[in-house]
Amino acid sequence: MKTFDPVQMAIPFFVLAVILEIVLARMGKANARYEAKDTAMSLSLGLGSSVAGAILGGAIFAATVWVWQHRIFTIPMTAVWAWVILFFAEDLTYYWFHRIAHERRVWWASHVNHHTSTHYNLSTALRQTWTGGVVGTWLLWLPLSFLGFPPAMVAIQKGISLIYQFWIHTEAIKRMPRWFEAVFNTPSHHRVHHARNPRYLDANYAGILIIWDRMFGTFIPETDDEPCRYGTVKNLASFNLLTNVFHEFIGIGKDVVRHPRHAPGYIFGPPGWSHDGSRDTSHTLKAKWRARLAREGEVALSPPEGARRSAEPAPPSKADSPVVS
Template structure:
């Protein structure tokens, strides 16, 4: 099968818009917890529209690459088999975990992903604040091994769409905690609030798409704590609703760094966000280390007394 039978994201788009409106309305009447700001929401919606248009420009190249890889596949996986859908669900979800993790750990992919974290609010519209440059950055490359294994590109595309639709509803403060078994297995609003938080304790945690088990397996899980509320946005917030700055500010920063010090180009591109040759900038690791020192200081002082 060459062409996807349907696109889950396209089918779900009216639902996205209606539920954003519903969340705003219910919050206004005090029926649920949700914080919206008009300009912030407008940026999120425009980023979503721009992401859709940008995706159309690169979708052909990425799908053609997947088709070429599929022609050299190791196995042939039938789209009609239930076991094949279970397997592609697990493998695609693990692929998403690593894509998402690399998008936080490598600056070139962070430049494409950072706009999704740029809102200081956390609501359903935040889910729509998507990248304009992910296709150009080559984030789709990580899914090509699935076609090499023998999964039809259309099958992979459908499963990717299902994953994105799932991740929409977890962008909310209206849902606090779900039953323990759900929180143990699936990505939930509670887990994803942690992922969007800029608190040092919460930085670079909970990369899951659908299953939170990957974070538990690979050591990146962090539960949301009642004693520490999530603060949203970037470590250094933009302070603007200029959509072009939201979309491209990190790419501009990368370019400026390379021009300023071209011999460190590999570090600027593939180091962690905040990397610098002299270590003078904040990285997630340095912020966590500083927070840990502050946390331990009162304990050490009490023990000394």
């Protein structure tokens, strides 16, 4: 069964938009940083993702059709109300997929290549997973078909979401109008998501609507006081294609071999988890950042040395001193 794929149709637009951003940056008309090897890596990861999708897509779609055949309701694909409901339902599904992909290591291993670039431009959006079909990220969308949304309908909405997310991978747009920033995912919000600053870790998982992050407490605004630094907590520093795709899976394998008793934690725990607490997770990194801010705040709020001395009570004089026998 073949279905309409909006992402494949949008690929020429993606390429032209990347070229346009590069040209505008060279002319000084847009804030965009490109590096030849980094851009080539993004394009290669995008191409590989398309190939992986073609290989596994049929099996995944067949599984989705099987679930739909056992659906609870029959939702008509031609009904406007069905598309409206699906828009919100699919976007909420994407939020939880994206959040879990950052919070559970085996899914992070599949998603991490999207974050390995130390630059943030439109080509970064093309860094898509090769292994999502293998680790089962697609399973989260099956309840939509079980409820009665036709598989083709779900696939189209997923494609629309991915197309929307392309344009937010840019530094050329600083802020959208306030009302838009309040409701939709924007370049500003998504820059935070790609940042490795402790302030910004584990935030803004939105697909199209930022309302989910606001509802579930994962929204962090971009601040001009702290520009985003991009990449992963420990940057890969490699332009090897296979390393970018598989390095975290290799890391999981090594940890499991070294510590088989703790294998579940190394596979399904948060990225950075270790059985002895010797590594940092995003949670511990944020805690250390908050502690540092608190210490710096205490130093800033404490009075200068001279003022502190003047505020201290004078030592008692001999006349005031108690007599010690």
